[in-house]
Structure formats: structure tokens, C-alpha cells
Amino acid sequence: MLGTNNLPDKTDDELARLVRQTIQAAGQPEYGRLRQLMPPPPNHSRARRMMQWQRPLTAVALAAFLLLSSVGLYRSSHQWGGYTPTLIAATATQTTAPTKTALPTSTAVVQQTAVATPAPLPTPIAAVQIRPSATHSNMP
Amino acid sequence: MSLSDPILGDWTTPTAPAYTDDAQLVLLQRCLAGEELAYVSLYNQYSGMVYRLAFSLLQNKEDAEEVLQDSFDYAFRSLGQYDAQKSAFKTWLYRITVSRCRNKRRRKWLPTFSLHQLPSWQLPDAEAPHPDEVAHLNEQQRQVWQALQTLSPKLRETAVLRYYAGFSFAEIGQVLGIPAKTAESRMRLAHTALRELLESVIGDR
Numbered sequence: 001m002l003g004t005n006n007l008p009d010k011t012d013d014e015l016a017r018l019v020r021q022t023i024q025a026a027g028q029p030e031y032g033r034l035r036q037l038m039p040p041p042p043n044h045s046r047a048r049r050m051m052q053w054q055r056p057l058t059a060v061a062l063a064a065f066l067l068l069s070s071v072g073l074y075r076s077s078h079q080w081g082g083y084t085p086t087l088i089a090a091t092a093t094q095t096t097a098p099t100k101t102a103l104p105t106s107t108a109v110v111q112q113t114a115v116a117t118p119a120p121l122p123t124p125i126a127a128v129q130i131r132p133s134a135t136h137s138n139m140p
Numbered sequence: 141m142s143l144s145d146p147i148l149g150d151w152t153t154p155t156a157p158a159y160t161d162d163a164q165l166v167l168l169q170r171c172l173a174g175e176e177l178a179y180v181s182l183y184n185q186y187s188g189m190v191y192r193l194a195f196s197l198l199q200n201k202e203d204a205e206e207v208l209q210d211s212f213d214y215a216f217r218s219l220g221q222y223d224a225q226k227s228a229f230k231t232w233l234y235r236i237t238v239s240r241c242r243n244k245r246r247r248k249w250l251p252t253f254s255l256h257q258l259p260s261w262q263l264p265d266a267e268a269p270h271p272d273e274v275a276h277l278n279e280q281q282r283q284v285w286q287a288l289q290t291l292s293p294k295l296r297e298t299a300v301l302r303y304y305a306g307f308s309f310a311e312i313g314q315v316l317g318i319p320a321k322t323a324e325s326r327m328r329l330a331h332t333a334l335r336e337l338l339e340s341v342i343g344d345r
Contacts, residue, residue: 011335014342019303019334022284026274027192027204034187037205039213041171041179 164229171219183212186230189305190237196300197241199289207244211237227314234305235315238297245293280341287337291330298323299330 170178190211195204214236222232274285288296301307301315312323335342
């Protein structure tokens with residue numbers, strides 16, 4: 001303890017003794033209090049063991065995930081009915097031409113619609129009765 | 141290498157730190173292997189010292205208990221980082237404790253108070269020890285305790301590590317994160333101050 005680094009001054013030894021005694025006496029925790037304050041020990045070994053076997057397992061799991069997901073993507077792309085982007089483009093090209101030829105047909109439909117619309121009935125002006133008395137009263 | 145001092149004479153060279161012995165290493169290895177009893181043993185071995193160190197630096201039981209818990213919690217979790225080649229386990233543990241005491245003191249330095257206290261400006265004194273906590277001390281011990289409180293935090297840390305923990309200057313330097321020379325000069329100041337403050341106590345004996 002202090003023996004290795006003792007100060008030649010006697011007061012230093014005396015002070016050390018006094019301070020040690022005082023701190024020992026002042027810092028007396030209640031019985032059992034320190035035990036209550038002990039934090040739970042962490043499980044280092046379990047963590048390390050987990051780490052040891054987890055590393056290859058993680059690599060295998062990652063590889064399996066990548067493989068399965070790529071297979072899944074491949075299959076799902078075929079489940080669309082075999083339509084690849086090239087095929088879709090080809091279909092679009094084919095449908096352009098018939099649309100142009102169908103234009104007259106659509107015009108005819110419009111004309112038919114106009115014909116089919118019934119003409120509005122003439123306004124029944126003749127049916128309005130003009131009272132002769134009112135007409136005469138405005139006359140000078 | 142030795143230093144001479146007109147008042148204190150020769151200050152011996154700080155010795156090499158007493159690094160962790162074999163039994164201690166075995167205990168630490170058992171802890172790292174996850175043996176719960178080893179943790180209990182380690183805690184029982186050091187908790188009293190850590191608590192007293194914290195209490196003497198903070199002068200407050202609740203704060204000392206919190207520091208004790210925090211220190212061991214951190215030490216248990218970081219046990220794998222402890223390097224027996226660099227320092228003794230006790231030094232490493234004390235370093236953790238002193239660091240937490242400083243944090244606690246820093247936080248208490250900014251006092252929290254209720255708004256009702258504002259008109260009277262009676263802010264609570266964070267440094268004042270609770271009277272009941274040292275009520276059981278005798279008159280002489282009370283004077284020593286008071287003298288320790290009079291020292292600045294830096295000098296108090298040094299004095300407690302030197303007088304209570306029995307550390308060399310090199311070990312004090314390791315704990316406080318300062319060079320051994322600085323620890324030595326701080327100790328010189330602390331010694332002078334304590335000797336003046338406790339002149340009557342020392343002279344009585």
C-alpha cells in the first residue's frame with residue numbers, strides 16, 4: 001500500500017491513516033444494501049457462443065434467401081402468361097394498324113347517333129290564346 | 141528517480157502498477173465464461189471500495205449508490221475490453237468509478253430547483269453533504285471529513301486515491317487520466333492543505 005511510496009513526512013502517514021479511517025467509517029452502507037445494488041451479470045459466454053455458430057448460419061441463410069428470391073422472381077415473371085417486354089411491344093405494334101382501319105366505322109356510328117336523335121317538337125305558338133279585349137285597350 | 145521537496149523531503153518514485161495477479165485473472169476469465177458466481181465474487185470483492193470511493197468524492201449516499209451500480213454495470217459489460225497488461229483490474233475499475241463521479245458532479249453543478257424557490261433565490265447547495273449521512277462519525281473523523289470536503293474536486297480525488305486506495309502516483313495518473321507528475325504535484329497540494337486544516341487533529345496525537 002503506502003509502503004511502496006511512503007512520504008518521509010510523518011504527517012503523511014498520519015493523514016493517510018486518518019483519511020482511511022474516516023472514509024471507512026463514513027462510507028458504511030446499510031447491511032445487505034450493496035448486494036441489492038449489484039447489476040445483473042451479462043451473459044458473455046452465451047453471446048460469444050451465439051456469435052461462433054451464427055456466422056456460418058447467417059451466411060447460409062443469406063445465400064438461401066438470395067437463391068429463393070431469385071427463383072421466385074423468375075417464376076413470377078413466367079406466371080404473367082409468358083409476356084416478356086419484347087412480346088408486349090410486338091402486340092402494341094400489331095394493334096396500331098387495325099385501329100386506323102376502324103376509323104370510318106367509328107364515324108358511321110356518330111352519324112347514326114345524330115339521325116336517331118328525335119327532332120324537338122315545334123313550339124305550340126298557335127295554341128296561345130290572345131284576348132281581344134286586351135288588344136283593344138292598348139289602341140287609341 | 142526521486143524528487144526532493146523542501147517541506148516533504150524526498151518523494152519516492154511511483155512504482156510500476158501491481159498488475160492483476162493469476163487468481164484475479166482466473167476470476168475474470170470465469171466471469172467472461174458466463175459464470176454468475178464469479179460475477180458475484182468480483183462484485184463482493186470490490187463493491188465496498190468502489191462505494192466508499194464514490195461516497196468520499198460525492199458526499200451523498202444516493203449518488204454514491206448510483207455510481208456504484210453504473211460502474212459495475214459498465215465494468216461487467218466491458219469486461220472483455222479490460223487489458224491486464226496495461227493496468228490492474230482495481231485501477232481500471234476505479235477509473236470507471238471516478239469518471240462516473242465526475243459526470244455526476246457535473247450534472248449536479250447545474251442545480252434543478254422548483255419555481256417556488258425563485259423569489260428567495262435559495263438554490264440548493266449540491267455539494268453540501270446530508271447531515272444524517274455522517275452523523276455517526278466521531279469528532280475527529282468529522283473534522284477529517286470536513287477537511288476533505290474543503291479540497292477542490294481534483295485534489296480530493298488525488299488525496300482519496302492516495303490515502304484511501306493506497307495508489308502510487310502512476311496508478312493515480314492512470315485512474316485520473318493525467319501524467320504521474322501531475323498526480324504527484326496535486327498530491328503535494330492536497331497534503332499541504334490537509335495538514336493545515338487538520339493541524340489540531342494531527343497535533344493532538
